[in-house]
Every structure is written in structure tokens, then in C-alpha cells.
Amino acid sequence: MSDSILRVKEISKSFSGVKALDNIHFDLKKGEVHALMGENGAGKSTFMKILIGLITPDSGEVLLEGENLIGCNVNETLKKGISMIHQEILIVPELTVAQNIFLGREREVSGKKGLLSGWLNDSEINRQAAALLDKMGVNIAPKAKMKHLSVAQMQMVEIAKAISNNAKVIIMDEPTSAISDKEVGTLFQIIRDLKAQGVSIIYISHKMDEIFQVSDTISVLRDGKYIGTKNAAELDQNALIAMMVGREIDQMFPVATQVFGQELLSVKNMGRAGKFSNISFNVKSGEILGLAGLMGAGRTEIARAIFGLDPWDEGEINIKQSPLHARTPREAIDHGIGYVSEDRKGLGFIPRMSVKDNITLSSMNNHRKGGFIDTHSEQSVTEKMIADLKIKTAGTGQHVTYLSGGNQQKVVIGKVLLASPEIIILDEPTRGVDVGAKFEIYKLIRSLADQGMAIIMISSELPEILGLSDRILVLSKGKQTALLTRAEATQEVIMRYAVA
Amino acid sequence: MNRFSKLGQYGIFLAFALICLVLAFSTPKFFTISNLLIIGNQVSINALLAFGVTFVIITGGIDLSLGSMVAVTGVAAASFAHPDTYPLIVPLLVGLGVGSAMGAFNGLVITQSKVPPFIVTLGTMTIGRGLALILSKGRPVSNLSDEFNFIGGGNIAGVPFPIIILLIAFAVCSVVLNKTILGRYMYAVGGNEPAARASGIRVSRVKMWVYTICGLLSALGGILLTSRITTGQPNAGAGFELDAIAAAIIGGTSTSGGTGTMTGTLIGALLIGVISNSLDLLNVTSYYQQVVMGVIIIGAVVLDGVGKKD
Structure with missing residues (x-):
């Protein structure tokens, strides 16, 4: 549990002169669930976009097992092992579960070369998808159309997709925002299994109880700055909130008159x-x-x-x-x-x-x-x-x-x-x-x-x-x-x- | 605003002026009064339809049923325009009434069903054609009164009557679009419909108006055509909607809504008329004319796209 897989050093990013991220550090260990906390606008989403290669930072390094990922685009970071489960799930509703899992990688799966490489091999896609879902222990038919699935099931498919990409790091952005309590239980079980297999997870959520239930480590961002990292066991809810909001209100606000009418x-x-x-x-x-x-x-x-x-x-x-x-x-x-x-x-x-x-x-x-x-x-x-x-x-x-x-x-x-x-x-x-x-x-x-x-x-x-x-x-x-x-x-x- | 957006804004006027100038020198017959009046007369029906569809496109919609409305309203008006039956006002009111009702029907279905205007008017295009055939029992309605035939064929002090109608319609449509609250709301609805609604605009009401106005102007076109060819033809007007939409687009009306002017549309219709007229004068066959027209439509939109890049 001690060796680190992803190391982020001194990342800064400005948008039209406004600092969105200022000198961020982040250290993710192999097989840990690391919660990233912060208010809306603290810079979490910008940070995630940098990790998956959607945004290039102004300065700093993102090292995945020692290799600098800065300059890689989304496809390259995905191949190298960083997957993200988005809050708004990105799927093609009319395609099947299996087709969605292997979307864009049909050639690799078919295993055919030359002229035949453009030929779809749906039976192989279905077989591999079934094996994958089976290993995860979820009960979803590979041939089911995506649009017939519940939000939680779609998330499972996204996770399956990440696993099939040999993800070393999976980022989950508010994964429980649209699923029921029972489904949250299933999700947490899958997260524990992934952990046991050595996959690291960056977990973003606003829900305090979940954070303490699922995460090993917690890092806090505030106003684009890195505030600190603590073991989840060392923190309680109040201490975490204090880390997240701890700022002083200056004289920005006009004085209230406190005289009300009807x-x-x-x-x-x-x-x-x-x-x-x-x-x-x-x-x-x-x-x-x-x-x-x-x-x-x-x-x-x-x-x-x-x-x-x-x-x-x-x-x-x-x-x-x-x-x-x-x-x-x-x-x-x-x-x-x-x-x-x-x-x-x-x-x-x-x-x-x-x-x-x-x-x-x-x-x-x-x-x-x-x-x-x-x-x-x-x-x-x-x-x-x-x-x-x-x-x-x-x-x-x-x-x-x-x-x-x-x-x-x-x-x-x-x-x-x-x-x-x-x-x-x-x-x-x-x-x-x-x-x-x-x-x-x-x-x-x-x-x-x-x-x-x-x-x-x-x-x-x-x-x-x-x-x-x-x-x-x-x-x-x-x-x-x-x-x-x-x-x-x-x-x-x-x-x-x-x-x- | 940069150089290109200005070009996009005035490009159509410049292009029109340039083409007229070239024609004036290359074909001596072009700049004669009689030829210009011929062009105006030819353009009038397409321009009326184009004014109507300009309102619709500005609100972000489309109307494909124009051509069918021309046929229905023409047949309906002709049925009441036989000599010594009804006074002239009756066929006119019948035609305009039928057109407005059909337009209002388009508007009603579009606002109440949330089905896209393209689909709804594709449907009413077919319905309209069928109605025209039913009303006329599939036969042309001929033997129309002289007064009725004057509308499309007569002239006042040498100016063809359709040109006079065209100019009046242009003035009225310009005023509606630029000087009335309804016109302002049309731009708002096409520019950003959710924001228009949140600003308190009754979006459905605005849409009802534009489709009704579009139907009314189609009816005016239908009456003009019927009168010009002195028969109510159930098959008349096929494809007119595409010429009208082309005129609006060449004139700078954006198909995504929110922009467009009546002057632009008028120039667009004139450009189409001038080009086909001059190609006639130059003895270019109508086959080539279609190719040229297509190139111009695409060129106009490319120019418009250049103008929008900031």
C-alpha cells in the first residue's frame, strides 16, 4: 500500500488571468481510495481534466509510475491507465452493453488483420464483455441495449470499460449522485474489489458519510489551492468541513439595514x-x-x-x-x-x-x-x-x-x-x-x-x-x-x- | 466586428450590384425598362413567399408547405372568381382566409405537439396538395372574371400590378419586423427561445403569428399566380417553397434563427430573378441555370458563415 502510482507536482492553471489551480500537489498510492474534497469552484474539476489530459496545465508535472503525462491527450492517458467515470455518463444509448464497453477498440477485439480488420466481430465482443461483467460480479446482459439500463447499471458498464482498458487509476466524479442506496452498496463492493486488485481510485463526492465510509485518504482543495492530505481515520466531519471552508470574510459585503416591511x-x-x-x-x-x-x-x-x-x-x-x-x-x-x-x-x-x-x-x-x-x-x-x-x-x-x-x-x-x-x-x-x-x-x-x-x-x-x-x-x-x-x-x- | 463580418453583412448587396453592372454592359437588353419590369413581375410571387418564410426562419422555424398553400389558395379563390358570380372581394377573402387558416394550423400543431416544424410542414405540404386536388376534383379551375385576372396580369401606368403588390407587401413586412413588438419578439424567439420565454415572451403566440402570416403571404402568392395564368391549378406551386427559402438564405437570414432582414430577402429574390433572366438573355439553357443557382445558394451561406466568425 505504500508505493505511489500517481504523483502530481506543482500544477498551476489560469484561465484568462484567473488562477483556477495554484501549485497543487497530490499523491495517489497503489490500491487506495483517495477522496478529493472541496466546495464548488475549488478547482476539483479543472484538476481532474488535467489528469485525464483534457486540459494542459501552465506548469507542473503529472507522473504516472514515474512517466510524465503532461501533453498527452485524452486517448493517450486512457491507454496509459487513467480512466474517468463522469458524473454525466457518456454512453451511446442505442448500442448494446458490450458494444459500448469496446467502443473505439473493435479492431483490437476482432484480432483480424489487413482488409478484414474493419469487419466487426460481435460474438467476440460479447464474449469478452460477459467475462468482464462476470468477474465484476454484476448481473448485466452484454447484449442488452444501454438505454434499457438503470443509471447504476450504466455506471457499472463504465467501470467495466475502465477495467477493460487496464486502468491503473479510476476517477469517479460524484458516482452516487443519481443512484439508490442499495446500488451504492453494490458500487462500494466493486470499489473494494478494485482496491484489492491494486487499482487506485480518486473519489469525488459531496456526501460526507460516503467519504468516510469508502476512502482511505482525503485531500482538500480550496480556491484552487492545495490545503492538505489526511488519513480518513484522523478526520471527522467537522474537521473536514473546517478544512474545506476555512476562510475569512473580508469587507466585501455592504452593511445590512435590518428594517423589514410587509x-x-x-x-x-x-x-x-x-x-x-x-x-x-x-x-x-x-x-x-x-x-x-x-x-x-x-x-x-x-x-x-x-x-x-x-x-x-x-x-x-x-x-x-x-x-x-x-x-x-x-x-x-x-x-x-x-x-x-x-x-x-x-x-x-x-x-x-x-x-x-x-x-x-x-x-x-x-x-x-x-x-x-x-x-x-x-x-x-x-x-x-x-x-x-x-x-x-x-x-x-x-x-x-x-x-x-x-x-x-x-x-x-x-x-x-x-x-x-x-x-x-x-x-x-x-x-x-x-x-x-x-x-x-x-x-x-x-x-x-x-x-x-x-x-x-x-x-x-x-x-x-x-x-x-x-x-x-x-x-x-x-x-x-x-x-x-x-x-x-x-x-x-x-x-x-x-x-x- | 471585423472586416469579414462587414463583408458578410453587405456581401449580398455588393454581389447583386456587381452582377447588375456586369449584365448592363454585357447584355444591352438587360437595362431596359421593359426587361426590368419583366424581372419584377417574375420575381413577385417568389418574393411574397420569401417574405413569409423569412418571418418563420427568423424565429428558428421552417415552412415547407408554402407551395401547397399556393395551390390550395389559388384553387379556392378561383372557385369563387367565375364571371358574374361573386364580387371580386369574395375570392380574395376566401383565398387569404384559407391561407391564413392553413398557416395557423401549422402554428397550432408546431406549438402544441412540439414536433419539429420541418416534419409538421412536410406533412401539411402533402395534406395541402391533396386538398387542392380534392377542391378542384383534379381539374384546373378556369373561366375567371376579368377583374380577377387583372391582379396578376394588369398594370397601372405601365407598371405590372404584381410589382405594386410586391412593394406594398415589402413595406408592410419590413415595418412588422422592425417597428413592432411582434417583430422584436420574433428575433428574440429565434435568437434564444428559452431566454425569450424566461423574459416573459409568450413564445407559442409569436410562433402562431409567424406561421399564420406565412400562410397569408402564400395565399397572396397563390392568388397572383392563379390570376396570372387565369386558372386555379391544383398542381401549381410545386417546389416554390425551396425557391422562397433560397431567397431568404441568400439574403442573409440564418437558418439557425435570430437574424435576417426583409431587404436582404428582397435582394435575394431579385438576385435569383436577375440571374435566371440574364441567363435567358445569354441563351443559357435552364439546365445550367439550376447549377448556377445552387452554387449561389451555397456561396451565400459560406459568406454568411464567414461573417459570423468572431
């Missing part, structure tokens, strides 16, 4: 089958409610349901004491709800339309003059919004696609504001936004609350949640686990409820 939105026992259930909270005029939780906890789903983008089936929503079940965003907007999506490119703006056309898109009824568009009022409203929000653009006619992330976000916020909302839901408002613009967006959010709006802010960045929120609702796996006051909340407390 209740603008109340949600009672709201639920949507399979997504979230029993959600209850309210937001008052002037208040910022933070929605904390890990990815997939149901935060965005709740926001989308309130805004009429997704259906919901249980409970009730009241806007200023009167019930609303918005079925379209139009209905929600007309009742004073605004939504700034986490998916700015997908849901936020129209890339090939101008700043003006984007910013007025939700409030065109204010610029209607006898059936035509009143361009003058549009123009003056846009200019005022550009000045108010300090949007950096070449002009009102500039296409939004050419603006920076922070300015695109401001255009989206401007569009929402022009529809005169009383309740604004901001979903990851500073994602992909640089630090300077972040500060401006924080100030803006606070000033909107001070103007009497009720704000719901979803964020995966705990400092942001703690710095801005007046109260914090914590979600875990679609359930509400805590509603904390500003005084009660610390990063450790929130994390504890987020993984509950």
Missing part, C-alpha cells in the same frame, strides 16, 4: 415530485433570504417553479397574501416576480441582440405607441439603466455577446428590474463574474433590498451567502434542513445542514 412572498409546504418537498419560507420587503445547499439540493428547481418555468404540485405560494400558481414566466413577471437565472447564456439573454433590445425585452409594453415600438423611450430607459448599473458597453446597440460576464449579468439584472418586480430571485448571481464586478453586484443587491424589494439569493459560495443574507434557508437533497438567522449561521453550521 411579507411579499410566502411559500407553504411547496413540493414537486422527485425534485423537492415540504418547502416553507417567507420573504419580507427589504429582506435578503439566502438559499444555501450543494449542487442538486433543489435550490434552482424551487426558483424555477416559483417563476413558472417548471410545474409544481404541492403546497401554495402567496404573493402579498394572495395565492399565485404561475404557469408561465409571463404570469410570474406580471405578479411582480423577477428571476435572474444561473444559466446566463441559456436563459438570461439573446446573444445576437443589442443591449437595448435585451434590456427592454421583459417590459416592451412600456414602449408601445399605437402598435409600434416607441424607440425613443426605449433608448432613454436603456441609457439610464446603463448609467445606474454601470454597465460597460460600447453603446446601447452593442450585441450582448461581446460584453464581459459581469456586464452581461448586469444587462440581465437590468432587464428584470425594468419589469418593476417586487420580488427578485437571483440564482448564482456572481457565477463567472470577476471580483470587481462581484462587489458591485453585492452592493446592487443590497440597495434593491433597501428600496423595498424582497430578495431570494441562491449561491454556492458560502461567503456570499453569509455576507449578504438576512436569513438563510439550507436545503439538502430536496428537503429543507434549516432556516437560520444571520447570527446563528456560520460556514460550518451551513455545511453541516447542507450535507444532512
Whole structure:
């Protein structure tokens, strides 16, 4: 167990000037399960992409049994023995299990040379797949079509594929995010078998209980930096959380006024089958409610349901004491709800339309003059919004696609504001936004609350949640686990409820 | 914006001007008023259909049923256009009404079923052709009134009436696209449909409108054609949809939606007309004309692709 198989030295990587990874060290021993922990945005996925050759780092080395892998592409690292089981499983649904396992390696399997090498040998593919699955002890028919399998079974097939590639290192990215508890048991058994055969596993998960159940060693990344490596036995949940979040909040956040008005939105026992259930909270005029939780906890789903983008089936929503079940965003907007999506490119703006056309898109009824568009009022409203929000653009006619992330976000916020909302839901408002613009967006959010709006802010960045929120609702796996006051909340407390 | 994107934007206008210039010198007959009016007259039907399909393509859709709608609306209008039966307004309203209804049907199926527009309109293309044959019992509807025949064959102060209709339709379509909220929403829906919906735009309503407008303009084309050939032909208009789509694409409308102008489409239709006219004047057979037209369509999209690279 002591000899190391994969050694990572001084890896750094920047994206357009922002350091995603800063001097990372990582040491993986033969036959160990090594958990890699960190908050969203800590740099785990960039690190994994470097290991499998998808991204080339700016500096540093990745040594697999002493051989430097930097410069290898995905196929080469795969051949040398690093396989990754992706969170979103990559398979061809219409092909069979066996065909998927040996996809791209049909020539090797057929064993034929020359002209015949292009000839498929399905019986040999099936035979080898059956042997492989049998050895793993899983009961999946090699001839079954991939699309008929459960998510857990698909994962098993991916692992079989990795084994058939003679993988020495298997990276598993959130392998339990979509499978049942029973299937998790099967997965863990396979992981133990692999370990016994000397395969090393890098295990990424947000679920604390799993980490302690399955891993031998734990390494932590935070803000692109390597924080440390400990034996799993030396750590407990609290110590690990402290390693993951241990940072100080500086003066980045504006001061709260703490004067609230009437209740603008109340949600009672709201639920949507399979997504979230029993959600209850309210937001008052002037208040910022933070929605904390890990990815997939149901935060965005709740926001989308309130805004009429997704259906919901249980409970009730009241806007200023009167019930609303918005079925379209139009209905929600007309009742004073605004939504700034986490998916700015997908849901936020129209890339090939101008700043003006984007910013007025939700409030065109204010610029209607006898059936035509009143361009003058549009123009003056846009200019005022550009000045108010300090949007950096070449002009009102500039296409939004050419603006920076922070300015695109401001255009989206401007569009929402022009529809005169009383309740604004901001979903990851500073994602992909640089630090300077972040500060401006924080100030803006606070000033909107001070103007009497009720704000719901979803964020995966705990400092942001703690710095801005007046109260914090914590979600875990679609359930509400805590509603904390500003005084009660610390990063450790929130994390504890987020993984509950 | 770089050099190439500007080229992509104005390329079609430059190409059109250049071709006209070359023709003016090489074929003396080209730049005569009578020849220009012939071109305008020939282009008018394709241009009307192209305006309609431009709206559709801007929203990210497609309409393959244009040609069939030309036939149905032509037959329907002709059935009410025999001499001394109904006043002229009746066949016109019948034709336009049938076209709008068929377009609205396209829109309804597309928005309610979530089946791609390509498939839906492929279906209605066949349905339309069948309806035209049913309505006419498979025979041309002839013996139409003089007033009705004036629409496609008459002229005012020497200008063919179809050209006048074309210019009015162009003006109205340009205004709808550029000056109304509906037009703005069309660009938004085609540019990013989920974002348009999240911005509070009723996407289905916008789509209903564009397919209905497209049906209406097809009906106008159908009436023009019927009047010009003085018969309602159930087999008329076959393949017209492809010429109309070609005009829109040559004019810079992107098939992925979100961009396009009526001026571009008009130039696209004129370019097609001018090229086939000049090849006629140069005694080039229609076989070669098709090859040339295909090259131009691909060339226009390549140019458009160059313009989009940032």
C-alpha cells in the first residue's frame, strides 16, 4: 500500500488571468481510495481534466509510475491507465452493453488483420464483455441495449470499460449522485474489489458519510489551492468541513439595514415530485433570504417553479397574501416576480441582440405607441439603466455577446428590474463574474433590498451567502434542513445542514 | 466586428450590384425598362413567399408547405372568381382566409405537439396538395372574371400590378419586423427561445403569428399566380417553397434563427430573378441555370458563415 502510482507536482492553471489551480500537489498510492474534497469552484474539476489530459496545465508535472503525462491527450492517458467515470455518463444509448464497453477498440477485439480488420466481430465482443461483467460480479446482459439500463447499471458498464482498458487509476466524479442506496452498496463492493486488485481510485463526492465510509485518504482543495492530505481515520466531519471552508470574510459585503416591511412572498409546504418537498419560507420587503445547499439540493428547481418555468404540485405560494400558481414566466413577471437565472447564456439573454433590445425585452409594453415600438423611450430607459448599473458597453446597440460576464449579468439584472418586480430571485448571481464586478453586484443587491424589494439569493459560495443574507434557508437533497438567522449561521453550521 | 463580418453583412448587396453592372454592359437588353419590369413581375410571387418564410426562419422555424398553400389558395379563390358570380372581394377573402387558416394550423400543431416544424410542414405540404386536388376534383379551375385576372396580369401606368403588390407587401413586412413588438419578439424567439420565454415572451403566440402570416403571404402568392395564368391549378406551386427559402438564405437570414432582414430577402429574390433572366438573355439553357443557382445558394451561406466568425 505504500508505493505511489500517481504523483502530481506543482500544477498551476489560469484561465484568462484567473488562477483556477495554484501549485497543487497530490499523491495517489497503489490500491487506495483517495477522496478529493472541496466546495464548488475549488478547482476539483479543472484538476481532474488535467489528469485525464483534457486540459494542459501552465506548469507542473503529472507522473504516472514515474512517466510524465503532461501533453498527452485524452486517448493517450486512457491507454496509459487513467480512466474517468463522469458524473454525466457518456454512453451511446442505442448500442448494446458490450458494444459500448469496446467502443473505439473493435479492431483490437476482432484480432483480424489487413482488409478484414474493419469487419466487426460481435460474438467476440460479447464474449469478452460477459467475462468482464462476470468477474465484476454484476448481473448485466452484454447484449442488452444501454438505454434499457438503470443509471447504476450504466455506471457499472463504465467501470467495466475502465477495467477493460487496464486502468491503473479510476476517477469517479460524484458516482452516487443519481443512484439508490442499495446500488451504492453494490458500487462500494466493486470499489473494494478494485482496491484489492491494486487499482487506485480518486473519489469525488459531496456526501460526507460516503467519504468516510469508502476512502482511505482525503485531500482538500480550496480556491484552487492545495490545503492538505489526511488519513480518513484522523478526520471527522467537522474537521473536514473546517478544512474545506476555512476562510475569512473580508469587507466585501455592504452593511445590512435590518428594517423589514410587509411579507411579499410566502411559500407553504411547496413540493414537486422527485425534485423537492415540504418547502416553507417567507420573504419580507427589504429582506435578503439566502438559499444555501450543494449542487442538486433543489435550490434552482424551487426558483424555477416559483417563476413558472417548471410545474409544481404541492403546497401554495402567496404573493402579498394572495395565492399565485404561475404557469408561465409571463404570469410570474406580471405578479411582480423577477428571476435572474444561473444559466446566463441559456436563459438570461439573446446573444445576437443589442443591449437595448435585451434590456427592454421583459417590459416592451412600456414602449408601445399605437402598435409600434416607441424607440425613443426605449433608448432613454436603456441609457439610464446603463448609467445606474454601470454597465460597460460600447453603446446601447452593442450585441450582448461581446460584453464581459459581469456586464452581461448586469444587462440581465437590468432587464428584470425594468419589469418593476417586487420580488427578485437571483440564482448564482456572481457565477463567472470577476471580483470587481462581484462587489458591485453585492452592493446592487443590497440597495434593491433597501428600496423595498424582497430578495431570494441562491449561491454556492458560502461567503456570499453569509455576507449578504438576512436569513438563510439550507436545503439538502430536496428537503429543507434549516432556516437560520444571520447570527446563528456560520460556514460550518451551513455545511453541516447542507450535507444532512 | 471585423472586416469579414462587414463583408458578410453587405456581401449580398455588393454581389447583386456587381452582377447588375456586369449584365448592363454585357447584355444591352438587360437595362431596359421593359426587361426590368419583366424581372419584377417574375420575381413577385417568389418574393411574397420569401417574405413569409423569412418571418418563420427568423424565429428558428421552417415552412415547407408554402407551395401547397399556393395551390390550395389559388384553387379556392378561383372557385369563387367565375364571371358574374361573386364580387371580386369574395375570392380574395376566401383565398387569404384559407391561407391564413392553413398557416395557423401549422402554428397550432408546431406549438402544441412540439414536433419539429420541418416534419409538421412536410406533412401539411402533402395534406395541402391533396386538398387542392380534392377542391378542384383534379381539374384546373378556369373561366375567371376579368377583374380577377387583372391582379396578376394588369398594370397601372405601365407598371405590372404584381410589382405594386410586391412593394406594398415589402413595406408592410419590413415595418412588422422592425417597428413592432411582434417583430422584436420574433428575433428574440429565434435568437434564444428559452431566454425569450424566461423574459416573459409568450413564445407559442409569436410562433402562431409567424406561421399564420406565412400562410397569408402564400395565399397572396397563390392568388397572383392563379390570376396570372387565369386558372386555379391544383398542381401549381410545386417546389416554390425551396425557391422562397433560397431567397431568404441568400439574403442573409440564418437558418439557425435570430437574424435576417426583409431587404436582404428582397435582394435575394431579385438576385435569383436577375440571374435566371440574364441567363435567358445569354441563351443559357435552364439546365445550367439550376447549377448556377445552387452554387449561389451555397456561396451565400459560406459568406454568411464567414461573417459570423468572431
